Amino acid sequence: MTVTLHLESSNSDAHSRRTLADLSLSVAKCRRIVVVTGAGISCSCGIPDFRSSDGLYALIKQQYPDAVLKGRDLFEASLFRDPKSTAIFYTFISQLKHSIDSAVPSPTHKFLKTLDAKKKLLRSYTQNIDGFEEQAGLLGSSSRDVRGDGKGKSKNRARDVRNVQLHGDIHRVRCMTCAAEFSCTQEHLNYFSEGMSPACSECLTRSNARVARSARPIKIGSLRPAIVLYGETHPLGDEIGNIQTIDMSRKPDMLIIMGTSLKVHGLKKLVKDFARSVHASSPSDNPAMPSQRKRWAGKVIFVNKTPPGSEWSNLIDYHVVGETDAWTTKVISDWKRMRPADWEVQQTLVASDGDVTMAGPFKVVKEVSTATTKGKCKGFGKLAAAENKPPSPSDMVLSTPDIKRVHTPPSPSKRRQAAEHYNDREASPSKKRTYSSKRIPLAESERKLLFAESTNLHD
Secondary structure (H helix, E strand, O other): OOEEEEOHHHOOOHHHHHHHHHHHHHHHHOOOEEEEEOHHHHHHHOOOOOOOOOOHHHHHHHHOOOOOOOHHHHHEHHHHHOHHHHHHHHHHHHHHHHHHHOOOOOHHHHHHHHHHHOOOEEEEEEOOOOOHHHHHOOOEOOOOOOOOOEOOOOOOOOOOOOEEEOOEEEEEEEEOOOOOEEEOOHHHHHHHHOOOOOEOHHHHHHHHHHHHOOOOOOOOOEEEEEEOOEOOOOOOHHHHHHHHHHHHHOOOOEEEEEOOOOOOHHHHHHHHHHHHHHHHOOOOOOOOOOOOOOOOOOEEEEEOOOOOOHHHOOOOOEEEEOOHHHHHHHHHHHHHHHOHHHHOOOOEEEEEOOEEEEEOOOOOOOOOOOOOOOOOOOOHHHHHHHHOOOOOOOOOOOOOOOOOOOOOOOOHHHOOOOOOOOOOOOOOHHHOOOOOOOOOOOOHHHHHHHHOHHHHOOO
């Protein structure tokens, strides 16, 4: 059963005040929070939502009363079949892009970054195309730091993606022919403001290269905003599914839903899956978990002006009625009041020009000189200086005895080639030759016996 809490009546209603404080404490204690956001968190930035009375759908119907029947028609994938509706779509997107470029992130976007900095955020999922989460410091799934420009199926690094953009990014453009993506520049916006689409530079380069080698040119595609329309398949659908599977396996302990009416079918399925996973970590739903332990875990919080439908009564635990900026500001305020230790900044030592200084509000109140020390004991300063003097190399004594180096014979390929095959050192004892340093000549009679003809005579 969903419990409804009104932010405006929290000052007068003690029960609502205590319950909201408990929710703030739960946010501070949880460690794996999944946040799902919609267009409502960007209303304070000057960007209208979709379904309210002064939202984008009503604005489109007011600007183009004869061109579209409903505001949602301008966000259907079938609009590209009609050149007139396509031109209106490009013009409207150009105006919306200029409005987004002149705006700044809201306190809710900064709250998401705070959760990430405090190691509380498991992942953020958003329907928004404005990219304010990345401006606040959360790396998006369509970010250029995750995916490169140009054609190619470069997969996202799930570990680096902190914000999953379910409906694309208005700050990028995509080719309708080769699916190459590029950053949206002012040149692209100039084409869109005129109701036209620029040509794809990737297709143009490939076509010119084919013509240069006398090949048939290929079709030049046109660029469109890299946002996902109704009835379209998300280009990163498989990767987003993998990221969701990873997050489900990590067992999130809280789900926060802000600024969305939960009308889109794909988003409804994602939220229901996460809600069931979060409830599985609740002590009341898990008999093996003690009831007094982790009482803050397992909550699903819905922050929006309008209430959720009846189908969410068993999935959403709390409905906070009010602005998302007001609720996130209250959560941060309660968090700092109830757990001030979480906001203490640890001081670090920073080396500057050889000196070590403290990076923080501390300062040195007294310097101690190590060279000399004045006191009643004479000679103490000299003794301290002598003790702090490093020893000279001549005074240093090795604790291990000297080891006599043993000559190791070189390898056969590096041995010195001798005049004979064996030498005295390498030959075996039976093959060693003895040499005399003094040469003794033979007698004349002996030489005759050796070399004369008498050597062949027999007695």
